[in-house]
Amino acid sequence: NTAITSEMPSGLQELLDLYKTQFLHFIQKMKTSQYKENLKNLIEKEKLRKAKLSSSASQLEKQIQALSQDGVSLLKARMAEMGIHAN
């Protein structure tokens, strides 16, 4: 552990300083009202997307139910052609 801290690999200090600068810059950005407004807008956008996806899922489920019933009717018709009557 001491060996690690004493021998600073080339470029590591620059990398850590870069991380520090990036974090400080972003924290300043997080303090702005514009950042907060942007978050609210993104949340509204995701809420709309959720409503849209939920509506699509609901429509698809209805279609699948109708297609399943159609399938049963069609199957019975094909069986009737073979002389098999399933009621």
Add this chain to the structure above:
Amino acid sequence: DNSAPPPFPQTLEQLLERQWDQGSQFLMEQAQHFDIASLLSCLSQLQAENRQLEEHVSNLIARRDHLLAVNARLALPLNSSASYLNG
């Protein structure tokens, strides 16, 4: 606190994942001071829910398309199929 620090990451993936987690946690702690932590959590949750919904819709579409194909085959009268076999 008095708890021991977590062990050092043993793989490159663990190291990068650890840094992502620690960076995220640090920024969320900062966000507590700026009254946006709840917005960030809300957005993150909505995005996760929408990813799940998207996958669900994809599965429903695949199932609907499968039923459409099956019903299309069932819609063909058997005698027309038989004529294909004889012809």
